[in-house]
Amino acid sequence: MSKVRIHSFSISIDGYGAGPNQSTEAPLGVGGEDLHNWMTRTEFFQKLYGDGTGTKGIDNDFTERGFSNIGAWILGRNMFGPIRGEWMDDSWKGWWGDNPPYRCPVFVLTHHPRPSITMDGGTIFHFVTEGIHVALERARVAANGKDIRIGGGVNVIRQYLRERLVDEMHIPISPLVLGSGEHLYAGINLLELGYKLTEQVNTPDAMHLVFTKQ
Numbered sequence: 001m002s003k004v005r006i007h008s009f010s011i012s013i014d015g016y017g018a019g020p021n022q023s024t025e026a027p028l029g030v031g032g033e034d035l036h037n038w039m040t041r042t043e044f045f046q047k048l049y050g051d052g053t054g055t056k057g058i059d060n061d062f063t064e065r066g067f068s069n070i071g072a073w074i075l076g077r078n079m080f081g082p083i084r085g086e087w088m089d090d091s092w093k094g095w096w097g098d099n100p101p102y103r104c105p106v107f108v109l110t111h112h113p114r115p116s117i118t119m120d121g122g123t124i125f126h127f128v129t130e131g132i133h134v135a136l137e138r139a140r141v142a143a144n145g146k147d148i149r150i151g152g153g154v155n156v157i158r159q160y161l162r163e164r165l166v167d168e169m170h171i172p173i174s175p176l177v178l179g180s181g182e183h184l185y186a187g188i189n190l191l192e193l194g195y196k197l198t199e200q201v202n203t204p205d206a207m208h209l210v211f212t213k214q
Contacts, residue, residue: 002071002140002143002145002146002147002148003147003148003167003168004136004147004148004150004160004165004166004167004168005066005070005147005148005149005150005166005167005168005169005170006149006150006152006157006166006168006169006170006171007062007065007066007067007149007170008036008039008062008063008066008170008172009151009152009157009169009170009171009172009184010035010036010038010039010171010172010173010174010206011035011171011172011173011174011184012031012035012173012174012176012177012178013173013174013175013176013177014177014178014179015183015184015185016032016178016179016180016181016182016183016184017035017152017153017154017157017181017182017183017184018032018153018154018181018182019031019032019178019180019181020178020179020180020181022078022181023082024082027078027082029178029181029182030178031176031178032178032181034174034176035174035176035178036174037174037205038059038172038174038203038205038206039059039062039063039172041054041055041059041205042054042055042056042059042060042063043055043056043060044060044063044064044067045063048101049096049101057203058201058203058208059203059205059206059208062170062172062201062208065170066149066170067101069146069147070104070143070146070147070148070149071104071105071142071143071144071145071146071147071148072104072105072106072107072139072140072142072143072146072148072149073102073104073105073106073107073139073148073149073150073151074106074107074109074132074135074136074139074148074149074150074151074156074160075106075107075108075109075151075152075156076108076109076151076152076153076155076156077108077109077110078153079108079151079152079153079156080108080110080125085112086112087112087114090114098119098120099119099120099121099123100119100121100123102122102123103121103122103123104122104123104124104142104143105123105124105126105139105142105143106123106124106125106126106151107126107127107128107135107138107139107142108125108126108127108128109128109131109132109135109156110127110128110129111129112127112129113127113129114127115127126138132156132159132160132163132165133163136148136160136165150166153182154182154183154184155182157169157184158184158186158187158188161188161190161193161195162187162188162193164193164194164213166195166213167212167213168210168211168212168213169195169210169211169212170208170209170210171184171208171209171210171211172206172207172208172209173206173207173209174205174206175205175206190211193213194213194214195211195212195213195214196211196212196214197209197210197211198210198211198212
C-alpha cells in the first residue's frame with residue numbers, strides 16, 4: 001500500500017514553517033524563503049530549477065529522496081497561489097509557472113471549485129472541495145501504488161497529522177529564528193499521535209529529522 005509522506009518541510013529553530021506577513025511578494029512570509037536555503041543550493045534542486053550546478057552530499061540526498069516513488073501530491077491552497085475566496089482569475093496556474101516540479105497529479109485543497117489544469121511535464125492540478133480525506137482517497141487512486149507527498153502548508157500538515165494519516169515526515173530545521181508566523185507543532189503532540197523520531201542527520205545548513213508513525 002502506498003505511504004503518505006512529508007518531505008523537506010523546513011521549519012525555523014523556533015518551530016515556524018512560514019514567517020509573518022505572508023503576501024504575493026513573500027509567499028512564505030518575512031524570512032520564510034530562507035528556511036529552504038539548504039535545499040535550493042543542492043544539485044538536485046538546481047537541476048530542476050537553476051543552472052544545474054549545486055551542492056552534493058546529505059542535503060542533496062534528502063532533497064532527492066523527497067521525489068523518489070511519489071505518484072501524487074496534496075497541497076493547501078496557499079501552496080498553489082495567493083488568491084483568496086472565489087477563483088476570479090483563472091490565468092493563475094501556480095507559483096512554479098508552466099512546468100511545476102511535481103510532474104504527477106496534484107490535489108489542491110480549497111473551498112471553491114475550479115476545473116483541473118494540465119501543465120507541462122506531467123503535472124495536473126485537481127481542486128478538491130470535500131476535505132482532506134477525499135483528497136487522500138483521490139490521491140491514492142492517482143498514485144497507482146506509489147506514495148503520496150503532502151506538500152503543505154502548515155495548516156494542511158497539522159490536519160493530516162492529527163488524523164494520524166502521515167506515515168513518514170522529514171522535517172529539516174534551518175538555523176534561523178522567525179519569531180512569529182505559522183507554527184508547525186501548534187496543537188500537535190507527536191508522541192500522543194504515535195510518531196517516533198527514527199532518523200537525525202546534521203549538516204551546516206539544516207538538522208534533518210525523520211519521524212515515523214509507529
